[in-house]
Amino acid sequence: MKSNKKKKMKNNGALRCPYCGGTVVYRSAEGIYKDNSKDTMLYVCSHYPACDAYVRVHPGTKIPMGTMADQNLRSLRNTAHRHFDKLHKDGYMTRQEAYMWLANLISAPLSQAHIGYLGEYYCNLVIKESDKLLRTKQAIRKSKCEV
Numbered sequence: 691m692k693s694n695k696k697k698k699m700k701n702n703g704a705l706r707c708p709y710c711g712g713t714v715v716y717r718s719a720e721g722i723y724k725d726n727s728k729d730t731m732l733y734v735c736s737h738y739p740a741c742d743a744y745v746r747v748h749p750g751t752k753i754p755m756g757t758m759a760d761q762n763l764r765s766l767r768n769t770a771h772r773h774f775d776k777l778h779k780d781g782y783m784t785r786q787e788a789y790m791w792l793a794n795l796i797s798a799p800l801s802q803a804h805i806g807y808l809g810e811y812y813c814n815l816v817i818k819e820s821d822k823l824l825r826t827k828q829a830i831r832k833s834k835c836e837v
């Protein structure tokens with residue numbers, strides 16, 4: 691009988707590049723970031739720049755902020771973050787509430803509810819649903835003002 695127990699690869703960003711399978715190197719963002727005055731450290735695909743997948747670490751740690759992403763996914767995540775951040779930056783909810791909403795949206799535990807973990811599909815979902823929620827909240831705020 692075949693075992694269905696597939697070994698789950700726990701990739702904390704430090705093993706293989708999800709794009710090309712290359713090894714991943716822990717290094718400074720020097721030469722990758724135009725301005726690395728903050729001395730950012732990255733996990734970078736060893737095939738850089740042919741493969742430009744990388745991920746930042748939390749400052750002062752070796753813990754990646756998410757999963758490795760190429761240029762497309764990085765810019766999509768940035769966009770998703772801007773849309774998502776409006777939810778709490780405009781005072782419609784607290785930061786905590788916004789992350790709880792995100793966790794619920796992507797069906798992930800709160801500890802994993804970070805844009806940095808999301809792929810293309812969920813980034814687009816976050817953009818769409820953040821905007822939808824924002825419009826609803828704006829409409830409510832507006833109707834309260836008009837009363």
Ligand SMILES: [Zn+2]
Pocket residue numbers: 707708709710711712735736737741742743
């Ligand atoms: Zn790669």
